[in-house]
Amino acid sequence: MLEAIDLAARRGYARLFSSLSFRVEPGCALFITGANGTGKTTLLRILAGLGAPFAGTVRWRGVDVAPFAQRLREDVVYGGHLPALKDELSAEENLATLVALMGETVAPANLRDALASVSLDRQASLPARALSQGQRRRLGLARLTLTHRPLWLLDEPATALDTAGIALLKRLLTGHLERGGCALVATHQPLELPAAHVRALALS
Amino acid sequence: MTTAEPVVATLGRPAPVPDSGAWSGVRWALLRDLQLALRSRAELGVQLLFYVIVVSLFPLATTPEKNQLALMGPGVLWVAALLASLLSLPRLFASDFADGTLEQMALSPYPLPALVSGKMVAHWLTTGLPIVVLAPLLGLQYGIDGEALAALAVALLIGTPILSLLGAIGAALTLGLRGGGSLLALLVLPLCVPVLIFGAGTVDAVHAGLGAAANLSLLGAGLLVAIVGAPLAASAAVRISLD
Numbered sequence: 001m002l003e004a005i006d007l008a009a010r011r012g013y014a015r016l017f018s019s020l021s022f023r024v025e026p027g028c029a030l031f032i033t034g035a036n037g038t039g040k041t042t043l044l045r046i047l048a049g050l051g052a053p054f055a056g057t058v059r060w061r062g063v064d065v066a067p068f069a070q071r072l073r074e075d076v077v078y079g080g081h082l083p084a085l086k087d088e089l090s091a092e093e094n095l096a097t098l099v100a101l102m103g104e105t106v107a108p109a110n111l112r113d114a115l116a117s118v119s120l121d122r123q124a125s126l127p128a129r130a131l132s133q134g135q136r137r138r139l140g141l142a143r144l145t146l147t148h149r150p151l152w153l154l155d156e157p158a159t160a161l162d163t164a165g166i167a168l169l170k171r172l173l174t175g176h177l178e179r180g181g182c183a184l185v186a187t188h189q190p191l192e193l194p195a196a197h198v199r200a201l202a203l204s
Numbered sequence: 205m206t207t208a209e210p211v212v213a214t215l216g217r218p219a220p221v222p223d224s225g226a227w228s229g230v231r232w233a234l235l236r237d238l239q240l241a242l243r244s245r246a247e248l249g250v251q252l253l254f255y256v257i258v259v260s261l262f263p264l265a266t267t268p269e270k271n272q273l274a275l276m277g278p279g280v281l282w283v284a285a286l287l288a289s290l291l292s293l294p295r296l297f298a299s300d301f302a303d304g305t306l307e308q309m310a311l312s313p314y315p316l317p318a319l320v321s322g323k324m325v326a327h328w329l330t331t332g333l334p335i336v337v338l339a340p341l342l343g344l345q346y347g348i349d350g351e352a353l354a355a356l357a358v359a360l361l362i363g364t365p366i367l368s369l370l371g372a373i374g375a376a377l378t379l380g381l382r383g384g385g386s387l388l389a390l391l392v393l394p395l396c397v398p399v400l401i402f403g404a405g406t407v408d409a410v411h412a413g414l415g416a417a418a419n420l421s422l423l424g425a426g427l428l429v430a431i432v433g434a435p436l437a438a439s440a441a442v443r444i445s446l447d
Contacts, residue, residue, distance in 0.1 A: 067443075068310060070313070074222050080307060082303055088244060098308065101314070102222060
């Protein structure tokens with residue numbers, strides 16, 4: 001479903017990676033590991049269409065996609081380092097805003113359920129500035145439960161999550177793969193998923 | 205208490221196609237920015253107060269003589285409008301850039317120019333419109349007569365959106381730069397010169413008996429060009445800043 005063909009990226013004059021090719025089929029997850037500064041985030045941003053690779057192409061559902069391609073934007077959910085939360089808005093408003101930005105409609109009841117599923121129901125009306133790092137991450141997980149995108153690109157999703165949060169993340173990923181979705185996860189901590197379709201990519 | 209399964213299970217159902225309409229995008233950005241502006245009303249007040257103070261400083265620094273004040277009043281009101289609109293421009297994209305909302309906007313199915321347009325409209329509604337409303341009141345301070353005052357207000361009504369539109373291009377271009385705020389002023393102020401000339405000239409034209417129509421038409425033409433071009437230019441700049 002998602003193919004990378006001979007990708008290369010640089011930061012300044014430093015080469016991060018080159019001739020990187022892989023293929024992720026529906027129902028598969030690819031865990032991207034590597035030391036700091038090896039290009040995990042850069043790779044995810046290229047795949048999300050946020051930046052152009054130095055060389056190579058990204059192919060989604062059999063079609064080459066340029067950065068910011070409409071085809072890709074309709075299918076991808078990108079969870080980056082930055083949580084995209086507004087301090088002035090409550091947790092619930094932030095979630096509603098983010099889901100609406102993805103072009104999806106969600107009923108208020110579903111919004112509440114999603115917050116409950118990440119144990120944030122009691123913080124629903126708290127402004128986002130009052131949330132802890134882990135709770136901000138959980139809000140990102142709540143967004144994943146509400147959207148229907150087949151391609152998940154997650155950058156260090158386990159950061160700041162407690163053990164219950166990591167278990168929740170694993171359950172969400174497993175469910176996503178079972179429904180035939182794709183996931184690419186840049187991570188330091190290995191997440192043991194029960195699914196058989198997990199592969200690893202080590203950048204060096 | 206954790207019901208961990210996704211609330212909206214998609215098992216066996218094809219994923220719904222997300223909404224990607226341009227108007228929905230404009231609406232999303234406009235409503236969210238207005239909501240955020242309402243949450244931080246103090247910032248809006250500061251800017252309006254800045255406008256009032258700058259306009260009020262000129263008679264103190266120059267002359268209390270009525271004829272001369274009436275002569276320079278329109279120009280002062282325009283320059284102050286330009287400065288006040290510039291005051292809030294650095295924040296237009298900067299907070300969205302810093303917290304990651306901008307990259308989510310660039311990855312949203314909505315066209316980025318539509319989202320950027322919504323932000324521009326919200327910027328004008330929160331900064332330009334209050335200035336347009338206040339200007340006739342402050343114009344009285346300068347002894348500008350009724351007919352000229354009306355022409356001035358209409359000129360500001362057409363001209364201040366251009367300031368927001370052009371300013372947004374500058375704000376997007378200077379994203380992520382150190383000292384972006386001052387660079388923004390250097391970029392945007394020269395671009396605003398035609399708006400300033402035709403805007404402030406409206407009152408002169410009325411006084412000279414020529415009528416305001418010519419100046420207002422030119423401003424209107426400028427506004428149309430800016431409406432078409434500025435969202436495209438600003439969204440291109442946003443994409444560059446994200447790369």
